[in-house]
Amino acid sequence: MKEALWWHKEADGRILCTLCPRFCRMGEGQAGFCYIRKNIGGKLYSLGYGTSTGFAIDPIEKKPLNHFLPGSEILSFGTAGCNLGCRFCQNWSISKAKLDEAQSLGATAEQVVELAIRNRVPSIAFTYNDPVIWGEFVIDISCTARERGIKSVMVTAGYITPEARPEVYRYIDAANVDLKAFTERFYHKLTFSHLDPVLDTLRWLKNETDIWFEITNLMIPGENDDPGETQRLCDWVVENLGDAVPLHFTAFHPDFKLIDKPRTPAATLRHARQIALSAGIKYCYLGNVFDDDGQTTTCPSCHRVLIRRSWHDILEYKLEGNRCSCGEEIPGRFAAGGFPAHKDKPKSLVL
Secondary structure, three states, X not given: OEEOOOEEEOOOOOEEEOOOOOOOEEOOOOEOOOOOEEEEOOEEEEOOOOEEOOEEEEEHHHOOOOOEOOOOEEEEEOOOOOOOOOXXXXXXXXXXXXXXXXXXXXXXXXXXXXXXXXXXXXXXXXXXXXXXXXXXXXXXXXHHHHHOOOEEXXXXXXXXXXXXXXXXXOOOOEEEEEOOOOOHHHHHHHHOOOOHHHHHHHHHHHHHOOOEEEEEEEEOOOOOOOHHHHHHHHHHHHHHHOOOOOEEEEXXXXXXXXXXOOOOOHHHHHHHHHHHHHHOOOOEEEEOOOOOHHHOEEOOOOOOEEEEEEOOEEEEEOOEOOEOOOOOEOOOEOOOOOOOOOOOOOEEEOO
16 A cells, blocks of 8 residues: 555545546545545555556567567566446456455565566566556556666556656556547446547657557447447547557457457458558557457568467567568567567466
8 A cells, every 4th residue: 555646635625536537536435436546544545556466477469569579478467446447348357356355465566577577578567457546556666677677568548647647657668558449428338438538648648758559449249340430440540640550459258247249250350450451550450369360460561471470479570670671660669589489378477
């Protein structure tokens, strides 16, 4: 537990949390929507600070990030709680749990970074639940990681205020932002949040930082898979973020409170990818399905295959630094020579 940042006391004695656009107001002893920011004795505390619901080593492609150290492994962990209420959450046992329900473990920033170094992984991912709600812990870990030469990755819904963004992202190297849909109706009905703050975060990442970021859109049948909505989403990305931001369309499977929907057909994802490519997006990928073409990085100039993937495995790697042999520069953060293909399944870890 640590005294939180981004809050102030109101005239009626309640605390206003200004970390995310939910702006929770909490009386004495009350927690916010996320469960882990609580008014204790007239101060706001982050109950998620120094905790973890477990660690694992994953392929970086699982985040998903295809243009950030492709082929590398990443240390993944999260806490409990979330500031969104997604009815389709696929990590609901963590995101909808309070700390005492999630069998949380104690962990210091130094221990987390040391765990990454000990297992020879170049990056740490803040993931599973949204790391925005434990922003104080993110700052301390990512600062320590940078001092030790380890990269930091945010896997997030991007639901954060302009006040908190610069501090939470100060030492972040890459992010995957979950753009859950492109209608306010979807965000209000299925996530209990709003679309505009997410779009604002994406514009901020593009225009005011040098953080590498990619976008994921989980396509749910009957909710956000209409081709017209996909077209509007892609057009907005090109107009506001450019044509080089990788966009991932991923398949939904029934979970949590949305078990009456079918799995996303592969054909829906392939159609979405064609819409994206036609809109001018140069790098569009498919996830949660086996589709080698939809997971392969191709040079937009000469169309040569540069990184061939199957699921999260890299089968071919032909980048020369960050360029194709034709001279075309591929946007992203690439290591010289790349990383060896993943050989092991994700491992569970303890401190």
